[in-house]
Amino acid sequence: MYGQEDFLLNKYLTGYNEIKKILKDPPKNVKFLDIIPREEMNELYNMSDMLFLASYEELFPMTVLEASNCKIPILLRDIELYKCILDGYYLKGLDIKSFVEQIYKLKNDKTYYNKAVLMSEKCAKYYSEENVAKMWKSYYNRIYKNSQKKTWRKRKNVWEN
Numbered sequence: 823m824y825g826q827e828d829f830l831l832n833k834y835l836t837g838y839n840e841i842k843k844i845l846k847d848p849p850k851n852v853k854f855l856d857i858i859p860r861e862e863m864n865e866l867y868n869m870s871d872m873l874f875l876a877s878y879e880e881l882f883p884m885t886v887l888e889a890s891n892c893k894i895p896i897l898l899r900d901i902e903l904y905k906c907i908l909d910g911y912y913l914k915g916l917d918i919k920s921f922v923e924q925i926y927k928l929k930n931d932k933t934y935y936n937k938a939v940l941m942s943e944k945c946a947k948y949y950s951e952e953n954v955a956k957m958w959k960s961y962y963n964r965i966y967k968n969s970q971k972k973t974w975r976k977r978k979n980v981w982e983n
Contacts, residue, residue, distance in 0.1 A: 863888060864888075864892070867888060867889050867891075867892040867894065868892050870889070870892070870894055871894065871895075871928075872894050872895040872896070872897060872925075872928060872938075873885065873886065873889035873894055873895070873896045873897070874897045874898075874921070874925070875896075875897075875898050875899065876898075876899050876915070876921065877898075877899060877901070878899065878901065879901070880901065880903055880904070882903075882907070883898075883903075883904070883908070886898070886908060886911075886912065886945070887945070887946070887949050889942070890911065890942045890943070890945035890946040890949070891946045893939050893942050893943050893946065894939065894942060895913060895928055895935060895938030895939055895941070895942060896911065896912040896913065896938070896941070896942055896945070897912065897913045897914075897915060897921065897924050897925065897928075898912045898913070898914065898915070899914075899915060899916065900914040900915065900916055908945065910941065910944070911941050911942065911944055911945035911948070912941060912942075912945070913928075913938055913941070
């Protein structure tokens with residue numbers, strides 16, 4: 823994120839100065855990768871053992887969908903947004919202790935890791951291009967049918983009067 827801190831981080835966010843300080847001198851076990859070109863993202867996800875997002879706020883999390891297509895476990899902070907769009911597709915944590923426990927369990931328990939991979943695969947299937955297209959088609963067909971019913975009722979009332 824070198825030279826792009828102000829673009830990626832809002833100066834007015836709580837903790838901005840602390841984050842900027844960490845960016846300039848990160849711990850040895852942290853590497854900030856800057857903005858990754860789109861064509862390199864698949865390779866990056868495939869090198870990963872898991873996706874971990876500890877965000878307190880999110881918009882629709884595209885990184886989760888990208889990672890799920892690589893079939894890696896996904897560990898997220900359990901925030902409201904995720905519950906309604908991703909529930910059942912990710913491992914949950916609320917604080918540092920629970921995140922550490924989840925990561926150690928993924929590392930040391932192959933069965934648990936494989937279960938998390940299956941959750942990720944289900945996410946990828948649910949949000950696949952084909953399934954999302956089916957959902958949109960169903961949605962628009964339902965709206966169209968409902969609009970036709972309303973039009974028919976209006977016409978019927980006009981004819982009866």
